Amino acid sequence: xxxxxxxxVEMRRALHRRLVRWMILIAVVFSALAGLIVFLSSRDPIKxxxxxxxxxxxxxxxxxxxxxxxxxxxxxxLVVGAAICGASVAGAEWRSGxxxxxxxxxxxxxxxxxxxxxxxxxxxxxISFSIQVFYLACSVxxxxxxxxxxxxxxxxxxxxLFAMLRISLVTSLVAVLAVSIATIGRNTSAALVAxxxxxxxxxxxxxxxxxxxxxxxxxxxxxxxxxxxxxxxVDFERPPIVALLALLTYLAAVVAAATALFARRDVATT
Amino acid sequence: MTAIIEIEGLRKExxxxxxxxxxxVDGLDLSVPEGGVFGFLGPNGSGKTTxxxxxxxxxxxxxxxxxxxxxxxxxxxxxxxxxVGAIVETPAMxxxxxxxxxxxxxxxxxxxxxxxxxQSLEKVGLGERADHKVRTYSLGMRQRLGLAxxxxxxxxxxxxxxxxxxxxxxxMREIRELLRMLGREGHTVFVSxxxxxxxxxxxxxxxxxxxxxLILSGRVDDVLAEASRPSLLVGVDNLDAGAETLRNAxxxxxxxxxxxxxxxxxxxxxxxxxxLADAGLYLSxxxxxxxxxxxxxxxxxxxxxxxx
Numbered sequence: 001x002x003x004x005x006x007x008x009v010e011m012r013r014a015l016h017r018r019l020v021r022w023m024i025l026i027a028v029v030f031s032a033l034a035g036l037i038v039f040l041s042s043r044d045p046i047k048x049x050x051x052x053x054x055x056x057x058x059x060x061x062x063x064x065x066x067x068x069x070x071x072x073x074x075x076x077x078l079v080v081g082a083a084i085c086g087a088s089v090a091g092a093e094w095r096s097g098x099x100x101x102x103x104x105x106x107x108x109x110x111x112x113x114x115x116x117x118x119x120x121x122x123x124x125x126x127i128s129f130s131i132q133v134f135y136l137a138c139s140v141x142x143x144x145x146x147x148x149x150x151x152x153x154x155x156x157x158x159x160x161l162f163a164m165l166r167i168s169l170v171t172s173l174v175a176v177l178a179v180s181i182a183t184i185g186r187n188t189s190a191a192l193v194a195x196x197x198x199x200x201x202x203x204x205x206x207x208x209x210x211x212x213x214x215x216x217x218x219x220x221x222x223x224x225x226x227x228x229x230x231x232x233x234v235d236f237e238r239p240p241i242v243a244l245l246a247l248l249t250y251l252a253a254v255v256a257a258a259t260a261l262f263a264r265r266d267v268a269t270t
Numbered sequence: 271m272t273a274i275i276e277i278e279g280l281r282k283e284x285x286x287x288x289x290x291x292x293x294x295v296d297g298l299d300l301s302v303p304e305g306g307v308f309g310f311l312g313p314n315g316s317g318k319t320t321x322x323x324x325x326x327x328x329x330x331x332x333x334x335x336x337x338x339x340x341x342x343x344x345x346x347x348x349x350x351x352x353x354v355g356a357i358v359e360t361p362a363m364x365x366x367x368x369x370x371x372x373x374x375x376x377x378x379x380x381x382x383x384x385x386x387x388x389q390s391l392e393k394v395g396l397g398e399r400a401d402h403k404v405r406t407y408s409l410g411m412r413q414r415l416g417l418a419x420x421x422x423x424x425x426x427x428x429x430x431x432x433x434x435x436x437x438x439x440x441x442m443r444e445i446r447e448l449l450r451m452l453g454r455e456g457h458t459v460f461v462s463x464x465x466x467x468x469x470x471x472x473x474x475x476x477x478x479x480x481x482x483x484l485i486l487s488g489r490v491d492d493v494l495a496e497a498s499r500p501s502l503l504v505g506v507d508n509l510d511a512g513a514e515t516l517r518n519a520x521x522x523x524x525x526x527x528x529x530x531x532x533x534x535x536x537x538x539x540x541x542x543x544x545x546l547a548d549a550g551l552y553l554s555x556x557x558x559x560x561x562x563x564x565x566x567x568x569x570x571x572x573x574x575x576x577x578x
Contacts (some may be wrong), residue, residue: 002379005379005381009375011377012375012378013364013375016364016367018366094285096362096365097359097360097362101361101362103327103361103422104326104354104356105351105376107326107344107347192516201367266284266323266329266330267323267329268329
């Protein structure tokens, strides 16, 4: 019971972070702008007829394989936003000194870190899903006024929902990863630099020099889980379920390391 | 008397990338009895905050033991912390939230309701500003908010690290009265400070540490009485004539240019008065040569400096 109360408190604390609020606002504004662009670009019937991938054709919101569809584009921004917000939630605690205040209320560090991790996971999932819903809803006027719903049968709606849940899950995993890295580094910027360096430099170098090792890279596994298909044009086989299990295993290791470090670390500054 | 805080042989060394470890606390032994206000004094860098952090499990001790409310820390912190309110250095709160929201959030961890939050804010004089964002608060108001947070749990023990930091004289007086009141209400207040006058006026007991070691500890009155020499300070217009008169009566007298210091206990003040009056010298001042906590503190820490 106390753990759940603490998790709820951590969620409220995270939602009070200015950066988190700004990121949500930016996502809402960009979703609205995207909806406006979709609407305006669908008004010319000739251009619209020629553009079979236009998002005013509802079936293009999500396509099997997830390439060039509306939702796939959103996933990239959601993952980046989750990394920034997750790192900020944990990093700012160290910078602002609220860590000491919290520890005088919750002396069990494992419990505190557990609650923080769980709250980041839940919040990221819910926020990601809500933003996706809003983002897709912003394209509804274009569909209704100029587009079509043809091809959107029950199985398509099911696939769309499943894709949204997967994107929310990946967003949630990335947020937890960022929280853990920021807990280890005690700093938001350090966490973001570490995440970016890992994803954009180290993994790319490894995948470039040893293509077969690509199946162990986070980016390849994320790129497999989101569309839920085996990647094409790669030298390895990685079924989506294996990719998801790999991501969960990596995450469990990082969370365990962050928890162990946090439990033993001296909190010697305010 | 039951000890509410018991520290034995506490040592804390901070490892450094280069050079020898920094020894912040060096074999500290301390016993804080239950009830009243206990002053924990020491110059900057003497190990006060590190000792508090060790007690509260924020840093791990290199060796030694700490016990709070009769239970070993940090092992049993989860059991005792609901009965301990603490401020460690400048209390950090969410600047974008109001004071009330901050306390409600903290209180929610222990299931403390809104009424109690309002009472705590009133108690520290923040009732009227409770719904203002913390980022608009002065340092003194933040200190008071930290105190309100510490009081939320209705704690048996309050551990306050420099609670008067940043307060103006009126704020200091309010905090002083608040601490006294809390002591009278049955809370034990353990307060670290370098504001010696404040401590002298507020605390029942005191411990002085320097370089991580306990220098002395006891009731404030006893400590000061022990440090005071049994002498009288005598003010007369003509210091030389006064000194001669008293010396002729066989008394040991020193002059510091403002007063005569006569080596006699307070109970013999009448004898001094009579000797001077018989010689046609009239007193402008006569008082025991007592030592203030500040003088005692400075003499002890200066002595330690020389010895080291």
